[in-house]
Amino acid sequence: MPRRGWIVLVGLAVLIALPALLGSYLVTVFILVFFYGYLGQAWNILAGYGGQLSAGHAAFLGVGAYTATLLAMHAGLSPWLGMFAGAGAAGLLGALIGALAFRFGVRGFYFVLLTVGFAEVCRIVALNTDAVGGALGLYITFTGDPRQLQFRDNRAYYYVALGLMVLATAVTGLVERSRLGTYLRALREDEDAAEALGVDTFRVKLLAIVLSAALTGLGGAFYANYLFSLQPNAVFGIPLSVDIIIRPVVGGAGTIWGPLLGSLILSPLAELSRTYFASGGLAGTHLVVYGFLLIAVVLLLPRGAYPELVRLWGRMTAKGR
Amino acid sequence: MDLTLVAQGLLNGLLGGGVYSLMAVGLTLIFGVMRVVNVAHGDMMVWGMYLAWLLATRLSVDPYLGFVVCAAALFVLGWLVQRGLVDRVVEAPHETQILLMLGVGLVLENLALMVFGPDPQRVRSPLAQATLWLGPVFVDLARLVTFGLALGLTLALYLFLTRTGLGRAMRATADNAYGALVVGTDVRRVYAAAFGIGAACVGAAGALVSPILPFQPSGGLAASVTSFNIVIIGGMGSFGGAFVGGLLVSVAESLGAIFLAPAMKELVSFSLLIAILLFRPAGLFGRRA
Amino acid sequence: MALLEIDGVAKRFGGIRAVAGASLAVERGEIVGLIGPNGAGKTTLFHLASGFLRPDAGEIRFAGRPTTGLRPHELCQRGLTRTFQIVKPFQGLTVLENVRVGALARARGFAEATARARETLAFVGFEARANVVARGLTLADRKRLELARALATEPSLLLLDEVMAGLTETETERTIELVRQINARGIAILLIEHVMRAVMALSRRIVALNEGEVIAVGSPEAIARHPGVVAAYLGDADEEARPPGAGRTLDA
Numbered sequence: 001m002p003r004r005g006w007i008v009l010v011g012l013a014v015l016i017a018l019p020a021l022l023g024s025y026l027v028t029v030f031i032l033v034f035f036y037g038y039l040g041q042a043w044n045i046l047a048g049y050g051g052q053l054s055a056g057h058a059a060f061l062g063v064g065a066y067t068a069t070l071l072a073m074h075a076g077l078s079p080w081l082g083m084f085a086g087a088g089a090a091g092l093l094g095a096l097i098g099a100l101a102f103r104f105g106v107r108g109f110y111f112v113l114l115t116v117g118f119a120e121v122c123r124i125v126a127l128n129t130d131a132v133g134g135a136l137g138l139y140i141t142f143t144g145d146p147r148q149l150q151f152r153d154n155r156a157y158y159y160v161a162l163g164l165m166v167l168a169t170a171v172t173g174l175v176e177r178s179r180l181g182t183y184l185r186a187l188r189e190d191e192d193a194a195e196a197l198g199v200d201t202f203r204v205k206l207l208a209i210v211l212s213a214a215l216t217g218l219g220g221a222f223y224a225n226y227l228f229s230l231q232p233n234a235v236f237g238i239p240l241s242v243d244i245i246i247r248p249v250v251g252g253a254g255t256i257w258g259p260l261l262g263s264l265i266l267s268p269l270a271e272l273s274r275t276y277f278a279s280g281g282l283a284g285t286h287l288v289v290y291g292f293l294l295i296a297v298v299l300l301l302p303r304g305a306y307p308e309l310v311r312l313w314g315r316m317t318a319k320g321r
Numbered sequence: 322m323d324l325t326l327v328a329q330g331l332l333n334g335l336l337g338g339g340v341y342s343l344m345a346v347g348l349t350l351i352f353g354v355m356r357v358v359n360v361a362h363g364d365m366m367v368w369g370m371y372l373a374w375l376l377a378t379r380l381s382v383d384p385y386l387g388f389v390v391c392a393a394a395l396f397v398l399g400w401l402v403q404r405g406l407v408d409r410v411v412e413a414p415h416e417t418q419i420l421l422m423l424g425v426g427l428v429l430e431n432l433a434l435m436v437f438g439p440d441p442q443r444v445r446s447p448l449a450q451a452t453l454w455l456g457p458v459f460v461d462l463a464r465l466v467t468f469g470l471a472l473g474l475t476l477a478l479y480l481f482l483t484r485t486g487l488g489r490a491m492r493a494t495a496d497n498a499y500g501a502l503v504v505g506t507d508v509r510r511v512y513a514a515a516f517g518i519g520a521a522c523v524g525a526a527g528a529l530v531s532p533i534l535p536f537q538p539s540g541g542l543a544a545s546v547t548s549f550n551i552v553i554i555g556g557m558g559s560f561g562g563a564f565v566g567g568l569l570v571s572v573a574e575s576l577g578a579i580f581l582a583p584a585m586k587e588l589v590s591f592s593l594l595i596a597i598l599l600f601r602p603a604g605l606f607g608r609r610a
Numbered sequence: 611m612a613l614l615e616i617d618g619v620a621k622r623f624g625g626i627r628a629v630a631g632a633s634l635a636v637e638r639g640e641i642v643g644l645i646g647p648n649g650a651g652k653t654t655l656f657h658l659a660s661g662f663l664r665p666d667a668g669e670i671r672f673a674g675r676p677t678t679g680l681r682p683h684e685l686c687q688r689g690l691t692r693t694f695q696i697v698k699p700f701q702g703l704t705v706l707e708n709v710r711v712g713a714l715a716r717a718r719g720f721a722e723a724t725a726r727a728r729e730t731l732a733f734v735g736f737e738a739r740a741n742v743v744a745r746g747l748t749l750a751d752r753k754r755l756e757l758a759r760a761l762a763t764e765p766s767l768l769l770l771d772e773v774m775a776g777l778t779e780t781e782t783e784r785t786i787e788l789v790r791q792i793n794a795r796g797i798a799i800l801l802i803e804h805v806m807r808a809v810m811a812l813s814r815r816i817v818a819l820n821e822g823e824v825i826a827v828g829s830p831e832a833i834a835r836h837p838g839v840v841a842a843y844l845g846d847a848d849e850e851a852r853p854p855g856a857g858r859t860l861d862a
Contacts (some may be wrong), residue, residue, distance in 0.1 A: 193698035198686035198715030291427030
């Protein structure tokens, strides 16, 4: 639909122009909106469209981040290239998990547990391996060198994050309109029926997890060079996996705009609560809010905010006639 | 190889198995009756621990008495969670249920974090000081009492399920919810009771274990994983499987701790989980999910 | 050489013998009816033929080649498509999207698949509902969707599992006519049915199953008079109990 295309282009133009108007704090908030939107979008391919709930996606980001950073530290490889190595490594992990899980028919809750298991194994291994920094993790020296994916200006990070989000959304759009997307949605609804209609469910699911994992791992280099530290508990941990999941779930898993909407709603909230509650014993407040939000969304808007908004819009415009 | 060490490990493992069994039995009951996985199981256990701690530090109630209160409190929590939340998604796809319980777990864990802080706590029980010697091996009196009480609770649950009307209704519902409905069982009440009892089990387990091990809000995940491990090994929905599985896993962990470094213990636990999920047996006493 | 050859096939579930030494054949382009009381093993036979279950004994050949070990999607690629007794629509997808999944089995691209899907919908008379989400369909429409979806895979053999169950008179008539038209295109059909009128009207030959064994094969007239078949059905009316495990669904 051409009109939809125009809306997207205008939206993109606005986002590109925005940093000129915003102060540094708001730019940071948007970086988070974009980055988590991108992560959610990547997760969405496997879990939203494919219906395979992964609660260990942080592992892919972590593997991507560590790979890119270690290559930069030991081989002097620029993170701009290292990010693809990170994507490859994450994709391999995804292939491993997928090959095992789908070969052995691990579905539903068992699959969720499996992904958690793998993520925790990664975390513990990283925690106890001195070669990758052990418990202290890796520290990235700040050079501000754009060739090292580092910038002195926040707004440069903004554009990289925006780029990641646009990439992930474009990939999702392509998947949605492709055989892969159709097959994914079919097997999410009913695997047996899909098989009976010629869908190689094993291969389709495997493709989905590799794509999702690689796309997630791609952002590892950005993550490392934005935060300047990689710690196993942070980058492989359950809290990050929850952060990844909750935005698309709230926004609408299995839709192309859901993860972005969810990040737009939740990321500023998280940042606000972090700034206000960072000191003192109110750490974890934003996670409590997340928990309640998750419960509320599951009960009230099971398909997420975006589909409900579309429905409301449809009702409103229908009434207008 | 020091045989005494192994014997000690075996004994401690067996004793620890009482609590593991209780945890697992609670989880498998919930799943067996309503096919819902209580993802927040470990987080409920943590609250059992903290409630025991509150009772001990504020009201000077020994956890070996206070566990009753913890069980009751968690029963109410479980009942409310089921009636208010889970009831609405019993028919929904599994992903919805998982996400709901994930939300509940998040709230429970982080409320505990907000209220009690992140640092590990311990409960002091006068019994925790005494040690008995059985030949070359020794037994912490506390572990023994914990084991005994956990076993007692598990037995009580077993009697409840086999001898009482409500218990039988639960087993009937677990077998065939539609059939139970047809013969007039108040299925919603059965569900709520099952969830409540499951939560009570794990709350009591938490209270019983509080004098023995330090605990913190983030410990919920490990407790949940252990429970899942046991229940999957023993067969989802199988009472006997959960009971035996709890003893087995505890002994295995205990022996493993002797031969492996502490960091490896967690690794082994998760690797075991992965292996079990892949080569998922039909459980010790049959009944695959 | 028949299109589908089921040769002495057996399948147990625990202590239950669902299928025991059953043999039947379907020639290219013919319609064969498969009848039998509840629990006779008809759906199990479908599961075996379509790759959802592996036989414990015996062999199944499709287009001359053995099918042992082939997964359902591979069989579909070769031209064998089945429907399900309890219909399995892709609930969240529209009717068109549902059928398109089937069409993608043969089509070379997305656009071609969409076109084929539309053609199929037109053929079964369902184009008006193309954009309706499957979740909102009536039972009769779901059955038609199930049929359309399977048809879109361009099979040479269609396994239809009780497509008439639960339909009204008119709907049944319409479906009978539809099945005829499908067959007229050269597609062979193996039809499980309890609606006797439909089976008699459509089948060139009928295979009667009871307790996992083939008890009779013949023309509709011969089968109707066969004492063993009559007894099997009368016997079924007397004993209400179905053997446990027979006709079980796949998600156990």
